[in-house]
Amino acid sequence: MAAxxxxxxxxxxxxxxxxxxxxxxxxxxYKTTKRLVVLIGPHVADQCRSVLDSIFDEVCVVDVRDSxxxxxxxxxxxxxxxxxxxxxxxWTLTQYSKCVFMDADTLVLSNIDELFxxxxxxxxxxxxxxxxFNSGVxxxxxxxxxxxxxxxxxxxxxxxxxxxxxxLNSFFNTWATEDISKHLPFIYNLSSIAIYxxxxxxxxxxxxxxxxxxxxxxxPWDYSYDPQTGxxxxxxxxxxxxxxxxxxxxxxxxxSVLPSLRLAYGETPFHTGCTENTAHAGxxxxxxxxxxxxxxxxxxxxxxxxxxxxxxYMGDDxxxxxxxxxxxxxx
Numbered sequence: 001m002a003a004x005x006x007x008x009x010x011x012x013x014x015x016x017x018x019x020x021x022x023x024x025x026x027x028x029x030y031k032t033t034k035r036l037v038v039l040i041g042p043h044v045a046d047q048c049r050s051v052l053d054s055i056f057d058e059v060c061v062v063d064v065r066d067s068x069x070x071x072x073x074x075x076x077x078x079x080x081x082x083x084x085x086x087x088x089x090x091w092t093l094t095q096y097s098k099c100v101f102m103d104a105d106t107l108v109l110s111n112i113d114e115l116f117x118x119x120x121x122x123x124x125x126x127x128x129x130x131x132x133f134n135s136g137v138x139x140x141x142x143x144x145x146x147x148x149x150x151x152x153x154x155x156x157x158x159x160x161x162x163x164x165x166x167x168l169n170s171f172f173n174t175w176a177t178e179d180i181s182k183h184l185p186f187i188y189n190l191s192s193i194a195i196y197x198x199x200x201x202x203x204x205x206x207x208x209x210x211x212x213x214x215x216x217x218x219x220p221w222d223y224s225y226d227p228q229t230g231x232x233x234x235x236x237x238x239x240x241x242x243x244x245x246x247x248x249x250x251x252x253x254x255x256s257v258l259p260s261l262r263l264a265y266g267e268t269p270f271h272t273g274c275t276e277n278t279a280h281a282g283x284x285x286x287x288x289x290x291x292x293x294x295x296x297x298x299x300x301x302x303x304x305x306x307x308x309x310x311x312x313y314m315g316d317d318x319x320x321x322x323x324x325x326x327x328x329x330x331x
Contacts, residue, residue, distance in 0.1 A: 004097045005116050006035035006057075008090050009104050012064050013041060017048040018221045018273075019104035021257045022249055024055040026108040029252075033113055035096070039089055047264035054260060062089040087164040088154070091140065091147035103136040105214040107249050112188065112210050115139055121172040124184040126165070127194035127215075131176045135165040136213045137189040191215045192242045212245045225250040226275045233275070 007027055011017040020038050027036060036056040040049065041064045052059050064086050090101050100115045102108075115122070120141045123133035150171060159166035169175070175182060190209045193216050195202045214220055223234040223246060232246045254274060261270065 002034050002116075004095075006037045006093065006096045006099050007032065008037045008039065008093065008099045008101045010039045010087055010090070010101075011041070011044060011048075011052070011104050012086055013043060014045050014048050015219070015221055016104040017044050017052060018253065018257070019219065021048075021051055021055055021260075022220075022253050023102060023104055023106055023108065024052070025252055025256045028055065029256075030108055030111040032111060034100075034116065037093060037096075037099075039086070041086065047261065047268070047270070050264045051257070051260045060089075060093075062086060087135070088147065088150050088167075091142050091150060092144065093142040094144060096142055098139065098141055100139050101135075101137070102211070103213065105219050106136055106189070107212050107214070107245065107252075108210070109212060109248075110210045115184070115188065118184070119182065121168070121175060122182040122184055123175065124186050124189035127191045127197070132165070132169045133172075133175050133183075134189050134191070134213070135168050136215070137184065137211055138168075139184075187211070189213050192245050195242060212248075214245070214249070220246055220249040220253075221273060223250070224273055224275050225254060227254050 009020045009023055011020040017040065020040075024036050024038065027034075035058065037058040037060065038052050038056045039060050039062045040052065042061055043064075044052075049059060087101070090099065093099060098116055098120075100112075115137075116139070118139040121133070121138055123135065123138035126132045126134040150167070153171050154167045157167070157170060160170065187205065187209045188211050190206070190212050192212050192214050195206070223232050225232050230247060230251070232243060232250055250273075258272060258274065261272070
């Protein structure tokens with residue numbers, strides 16, 4: 001194992017801790033030779049910490065940093081992203097010479113140790129603005145000097161999006177033009193919701209995907225899963241290929257993570273995310289999730305979901321429904 005190189009992720013709460021567990025397990029399953037490190041907020045439950053400790057080589061408790069930039073966060077309708085400033089702590093991991101950071105809402109589809117051949121700051125283009133990199137996966141070199149410069153820069157300049165991606169793109173501002181070798185192929189940070197903006201490209205290159213990134217407000221752990229049928233349920237389900245990635249996430253969670261969580265929580269109720277027999281040991285009615293009923297969305301809510309890339313392609317926002325509404329309007 002490469003003792004001076006590590007994959008790093010971040011979990012500021014129990015929900016993202018579940019994502020970190022699945023990510024860590026996926027890296028293990030594909031036999032990474034690198035160390036695994038997770039940064040966690042102080043409010044992550046002890047039970048989640050113990051499971052993270054069984055998957056990761058190092059669990060580091062860090063202070064949660066919030067940009068507090070409500071104005072810019074409001075532009076993206078993502079007030080929750082302010083705490084991603086906590087990600088800056090990863091530059092303090094100076095016991096490692098090089099690291100690859102991965103958001104907790106990513107999933108590895110193959111061994112990606114070759115990323116350590118890249119230099120700081122290597123990242124894939126963001127699907128929303130390709131001249132910016134997406135900060136969900138990037139190669140970096142821990143450095144206290146860089147960490148202090150990032151803190152100073154963020155306090156003096158803020159972030160154009162209120163989160164870590166804005167400040168990192170402003171700080172590493174030559175990424176788009178200086179060195180093409182620092183542009184990771186999109187297959188290392190495949191946005192699951194961007195697939196449908198360019199389906200022909202996905203059909204051509206999608207089979208090469210190595211990392212899928214569940215961008216948007218709704219994360220894999222916000223759905224529910226039926227282990228008997230292998231179906232993911234809840235919310236307005238996305239198109240088929242995105243659903244395939246969701247099923248991959250949930251299968252890994254149900255088979256490799258959930259047993260450890262049950263052991264850690266014991267008789268204490270907790271939200272498993274799986275729809276199953278509530279008589280199972282460690283489960284109570286309080287901990288058994290139910291599939292959320294289909295609610296009628298307002299036009300404003302639907303607009304927000306479209307802007308976030310979460311259109312209900314298989315339901316109300318399907319082509320057939322849109323065509324029907326247009327016909328009705330034109331008549």
